[in-house]
Every structure is written in structure tokens, then in C-alpha cells.
Amino acid sequence: MNKELFLVRHAEADSTNFDIKDIERPLTSDGEIDASKLGKTMAELLGTPDLILSSTAIRTRTTTALVAEQLGYDPVNVDYLEDLYESSTRILLRVINELEDKNNKVVIVAHNPAITYLAEYVSGAVIGNVSPAGLVHLKFKGSWAEISDKTMDLVKYHKPVRPAQT
Template sequence: MSAAEPRRIVLFRHAKADWPQVSDHDRPLAERGRMDAAVAGRKLADTGIAFDLALCSTAVRTRETWKLAVHELPERPRTVYEERVYEASPGELIALLNETPDDVRNVILIGHNPGVQGLAEILSGAGEGDAPERMQRRGFPAAAFALLSFDGLWKGLEPGAATLTEYWAPTE
């Protein structure tokens, strides 16, 4: 793969979590979250992107979200459950993405707010269609995702380097 070929990143927030008496890391999905995760998976499949790599937080709710969403994709990408995604800032997530091997073209990152939304906003130097306006208006509710593209190598990913091409959030 050459550096000139565009790369794509999907930033996917976990679906709605329940609030049982467990640690934040161990919170499971709520019933609505399980439904929204599957719907989000179908919407991800509709993008036609073949993901090479999934970086998923180790939190229970992100792992459950990914398990339900990936079931809807035509092909399962290599999945890495990454502790550094949990409670990560946008800068920490950029540093993690900068470590992505050059042969990887399409990455999906399954994480948490405020990091995921902040990262989408920071990376988006431009936008296509009404995706930026919809993301700004809706924010980044549970199970939402943003699709960004950029040119270059992963180690060159930095603020403003990407274009927000799609945004999706479940209806409320």
C-alpha cells in the first residue's frame, strides 16, 4: 500500500450502558444498547468498508457493543482489545492510532466519550455533505459513529488531517 492511498477511521462510541452496582469498567449494555449496537453494525456494513483492524476498549460495554456490531459485518477484522482506549483523551487516541502498521488501511476504534467525540472533532479538518452539521447538532450519543478519511501514513495522523465523510447516530 502506498502512502497516497486514503485511509479510513471509524470512531464508534459504545452503545447505551446499564448502571448496575459494578465498577465503571465492568458496566454491561442496557437492553436498548444491545439493540442499538446491532443496528449500528448494520449501518457500518452499509458503508462497504472492509476493516483491517478493530481497536476496542477493554471495558465490558465496549466489548459487548463490538461483539453485537461485528456480527453484522460481512467480514470480521482482526480485533485488539486495548486497555489504552478506556478513559483515553483525544491526544492519547491519536498516539495509539499513530502506532498502526502501514499495511492497515481501515481501522475502527470502539471507545468512550468524551474521547471519541473529541477525537472526531479534532481530526476533522474538513467535512463532506451534512455530516459535520449533524455531528455538531447531535453530539456523540451512545452507539454513534463517525467515518473519517485521510491521506498519508498512520504516524502522520494529526489534528485537522482528516475529512469527516459520514456520521450516524441512533434515533431517540
């Protein structure tokens, strides 16, 4: 069965308030707009996913909520995983390899550099840097447990589009 993986980097987060912990950083207002637009783009690409996994950081939780709303995905069904915060390619790959094969369309909302590194590792493509509210769409035919180095096809890397400032 075909598997589709949608790797999402959280939208733009506030980097001006040094009084809060990193895990508690909220999205900026532009970040909230970008996350909602990303959800609309994703709805056109995949409809409703079978599963959404998210980091526990505030910025990923908010991004996930805004995306899930656009996808018609019940937010109570999102799996929030502490392992996705300050993650690595190895940890993300383990999470993917442990997915149940009944889930054919999976969204993971997490952080850089892990999202970029994982996308490049499993696809062999050079992406460079997944931007905030960026989306990497990957496909694979087989079982989640089989995904490894260069086993997935990069369908497309979607960057957020903002209107030019005047």
C-alpha cells in the same frame, strides 16, 4: 493510499446499578439493539474492516462483538487495548499514529468524551457529542503516522435511529 477511520462510541450502557465497577457496566437491551443496527450500517459503508480496536470495558466489548458480527469480522482478531478505557485525545491519536499502513479501514470502539474530542480535533468539524452507538466516519490520504490536527475529512456522523415511542 486512502485511510478510513470509523470512531464508534459504545452503545447505551446500564447506569442504574451502582454496585458494579464502571468498567463492568453492561449494555442495556436498547444498547444491544442499537449496536447490532450500527453494525449493519457499517457493513453497508465499509464491508469488512482491516482492523478493529476496542476498549476493554464490558460495554465496549459487547458493542464490538455485535458490530463485528454484522461486519463479518472474526471477533478473535479484535485488539482489546486497556489504553482505550478512560482514554484522551492524546492517547487515541498515539494509537492511530502507530497503526500499520497495511490497515486502510480501521474501527475504534471507545468512550466519550475522548471519541468526540478526537473526531473534532482531527477533522476540525464541530460534532458536539457523539451519542451512544454513534459513528464518526473520517477519511485521509496518506500514512496513519501523519494524522494530526485538522488532517482528516469528516465523511459523516451517524446517530442511532430509534422508532418513536407510542
